[in-house]
Amino acid sequence: MTQTYQVLARKYRPETFADLIGQEAMVRTLKNAFAADRIHHAFVMTGIRGTGKTTTARIIAKGLNCIGPDGQGGPTTEPCGVCEHCRAIAEGRHVDVLEMDAASRTGVGDIREIIDSVAYRAASARYKIYIIDEVHMLSNSAFNALLKTLEEPPPHVKFIFATTEIRKVPVTVLSRCQRFDLRRIEPEVMIAHLQKIAGKEGAQITDEALALITRAAEGSVRDAMSLLDQAISHGAGETGADQVRAMLGLADRGRVMDLFEAVMRGDAAGALEELAAQYADGADPVAVLRDLAEITHWISVIKITPGAAEDPTVSPDERARGSDLAGRLDLRVLARSWQMLLKALEEVSTAPNAMMAAEMAIIRLTHVAELPTPDELIRRLQDSPPPPMPGGGGGAPMPQGGGGGPRAMGRGAMPSGGGGPQAALAGDVSPLAQYATFESVVALIRERRDMKLLTEVETGVRLVRYSPGRIEFEPAPLAPSDLASQLAGRLQTWTGVRWGVSIAQGGQPTIAEVQNAEAIAREGRAREIPLVQAILQAFPDARISGFVEPAETETEVAEAALPEVEDEWDPFEDY
Numbered sequence: 282m283t284q285t286y287q288v289l290a291r292k293y294r295p296e297t298f299a300d301l302i303g304q305e306a307m308v309r310t311l312k313n314a315f316a317a318d319r320i321h322h323a324f325v326m327t328g329i330r331g332t333g334k335t336t337t338a339r340i341i342a343k344g345l346n347c348i349g350p351d352g353q354g355g356p357t358t359e360p361c362g363v364c365e366h367c368r369a370i371a372e373g374r375h376v377d378v379l380e381m382d383a384a385s386r387t388g389v390g391d392i393r394e395i396i397d398s399v400a401y402r403a404a405s406a407r408y409k410i411y412i413i414d415e416v417h418m419l420s421n422s423a424f425n426a427l428l429k430t431l432e433e434p435p436p437h438v439k440f441i442f443a444t445t446e447i448r449k450v451p452v453t454v455l456s457r458c459q460r461f462d463l464r465r466i467e468p469e470v471m472i473a474h475l476q477k478i479a480g481k482e483g484a485q486i487t488d489e490a491l492a493l494i495t496r497a498a499e500g501s502v503r504d505a506m507s508l509l510d511q512a513i514s515h516g517a518g519e520t521g522a523d524q525v526r527a528m529l530g531l532a533d534r535g536r537v538m539d540l541f542e543a544v545m546r547g548d549a550a551g552a553l554e555e556l557a558a559q560y561a562d563g564a565d566p567v568a569v570l571r572d573l574a575e576i577t578h579w580i581s582v583i584k585i586t587p588g589a590a591e592d593p594t595v596s597p598d599e600r601a602r603g604s605d606l607a608g609r610l611d612l613r614v615l616a617r618s619w620q621m622l623l624k625a626l627e628e629v630s631t632a633p634n635a636m637m638a639a640e641m642a643i644i645r646l647t648h649v650a651e652l653p654t655p656d657e658l659i660r661r662l663q664d665s666p667p668p669p670m671p672g673g674g675g676g677a678p679m680p681q682g683g684g685g686g687p688r689a690m691g692r693g694a695m696p697s698g699g700g701g702p703q704a705a706l707a708g709d710v711s712p713l714a715q716y717a718t719f720e721s722v723v724a725l726i727r728e729r730r731d732m733k734l735l736t737e738v739e740t741g742v743r744l745v746r747y748s749p750g751r752i753e754f755e756p757a758p759l760a761p762s763d764l765a766s767q768l769a770g771r772l773q774t775w776t777g778v779r780w781g782v783s784i785a786q787g788g789q790p791t792i793a794e795v796q797n798a799e800a801i802a803r804e805g806r807a808r809e810i811p812l813v814q815a816i817l818q819a820f821p822d823a824r825i826s827g828f829v830e831p832a833e834t835e836t837e838v839a840e841a842a843l844p845e846v847e848d849e850w851d852p853f854e855d856y
Contacts, residue, residue: 290506293478295336296371298344298358302474302502303466304333310461312358315344320356321459323431323440325416327447328463331503334443337463338412341441342378343370346406356407366406377406383418392423396430399438408439416442417449424451431457465500468492468594474502475509484513489522492594497529530565534595537572538602540643544573544618545610549647556643566639567629574622576603581615583607613654621646662815712778713749722752723792725775734771737764743788751781755788803830 295301298308314320324341326334343360350361360367369375381391395411403409413419419427431440431454442458444450466474475491486509494512498505508529512520515528526533536559543552559569582589584607590600625642632638653661716722726735741760745753756764769782790798804825807813817823 288507289478289482289510290503293481293506295333295340296362297360298340301333301337301340303470304337304463307337307461307463311341315356315358320345322434322438323442323458325442325444325447325450325455325458325460326463327444327460329465329501330445331501332463332465333502334463335412335414337461338441338443339370342410342412343367345408345410345439346370346377375406377403377408378410378412380412380414382415383413384415387418387420387423389420389422389426392419392426396426399430399435402437407437409437410439410441412441412443414443415445417444417446421451424454428453428457466502468495468592471495471498471500471502471505472593475505478506478509479513482513485519486512486516487519487521489596490520490525492596493522493525493529496594527563530563530568533559534572534599537569537576538599540569541573541576542606544643544646545606545614545650547647547651549644552643552647553640556639560636566635567626570622570626570629570639570642574619574626577615577619577622579603580607580610581612581619584610584612584615611654614650617649618646621649658819662812662819712776716749716776719744719747719752722772726771729775731771734767737761738768739792741791743791745785745788750778753783753785755786756784757791
């Protein structure tokens with residue numbers, strides 16, 4: 282009879298605590314508990330996938346029920362593996378070791394079966410053991426139903442839980458269990474383990490290929506074993522790094538480093554050419570950007586902690602290049618590149634054409650790579666002399682808005698253009714008497730909350746002449762063509778008197794132009810400052826969005842300051 286092939290992850294599954302790798306703290310605790318006969322009635326194993334949670338549960342079950350080759354042994358951390366209980370548990374057919382998948386059996390009814398059966402002693406073994414995998418999938422009602430039994434189980438019952446989502450397990454359950462956190466397997470330990478398995482299988486696989494598998498497994502032994510199984514089949518003999526890289530869809534790490542250096546140099550053409558070459562060789566654009574982000578993170582960590590360069594999953598040549606880049610690149614540049622790569626990964630994953638999105642991301646990265654950091658920019662501006670003033674610096678100063686200039690007129694002010702004879706009569710009781718100036722007309726529009734007309738009047742009316750009931754103005758370039766008819770109609774509606782509004786030439790500045798005159802004067806004074814001139818020269822497209830006069834700042838600070846207190850003031854002298 283031909284034996285069915287068994288995958289490496291099952292074939293080399295640990296059978297004893299000595300076979301477990303990377304979990305020394307948990308193994309030491311369990312060994313001491315078994316030796317001192319202080320075995321807890323409930324355990325919970327948590328950790329990422331493939332670190333040995335269910336395997337550890339089965340080893341504990343074998344250790345609790347092992348009777349040794351002679352049938353006289355007791356609980357042990359080194360199960361013999363040959364007695365009837367060890368063999369039955371390893372083959373998953375022991376009647377007293379019940380495994381339940383909480384992902385498929387989540388309800389109270391499933392837990393009720395456990396509660397009803399715990400009262401009966403084990404049929405043949407020393408303990409009746411319940412192993413519940415993915416326990417976090419149980420419903421809240423199921424957890425609540427289990428609490429009483431979990432807190433005070435019969436002496437012959439043990440519970441072992443396994444979960445990858447420990448935060449989803451109620452704290453009332455965790456408080457009744459002994460918790461073990463299974464760690465990710467360190468790269469050195471993983472590589473040594475894979476070398477051992479490859480030797481047992483008679484497979485020839487290079488250390489660099491094992492390093493790639495270890496990096497892809499991310500600390501999971503099961504993932505690493507599955508990838509090793511696939512790599513052995515893929516290589517069909519000796520398996521090298523290139524074959525594993527092709528199997529995983531990864532780009533050549535050295536070529537990704539070349540791409541990273543081109544990006545950091547700001548060589549957009551070279552970076553795009555290298556990206557296109559990797560894409561032609563079968564590299565996935567998402568994988569390339571992910572590798573760039575990984576290299577950015579790795580170099581940033583090396584810059585902070587140089588010892589991080591000694592990564593066993595990285596080749597000596599890459600370590601040297603990484604240390605060199607960490608010494609040459611600024612941490613702010615690396616942090617900025619990291620943020621942009623994270624954004625690029627989101628864009629590439631949703632873009633209709635991943636390669637186009639990756640190329641645009643590379644172009645952006647190369648563009649910003651040469652931009653100075655904020656402190657470098659300030660240092661350059663401070664060290665460089667200010668540019669010469671236009672015309673040799675002898676220009677006349679801008680008007681400061683004194684006297685009868687625009688500043689003295691105040692917000693919303695405008696020359697009225699004189700009053701008519703109706704306004705000169707002392708005893709005038711006409712409905713238009715209260716609109717003696719154009720400012721009162723603007724106030725009426727504001728009071729009626731016609732914001733559209735108010736904006737058009739403030740920005741489009743250059744007043745020529747005004748008298749109550751009659752307005753002559755020159756339209757501003759952006760004024761609506763029907764502004765005169767609109768204004769006349771609204772004023773007649775609001776006042777009940779017919780208004781004459783007509784177009785003329787030679788108008789005065791609009792209200793908005795009067796208001797903007799001070800802002801223009803402020804900007805002119807700001808442009809006279811040498812540091813501002815240097816910034817505008819370095820960034821020609823920049824504009825001044827606001828400027829606060831030093832005198833205004835001093836006034837605000839003085840107003841916000843607390844009043845001075847006399848030195849000899851006694852707070853209790855009035856009592």
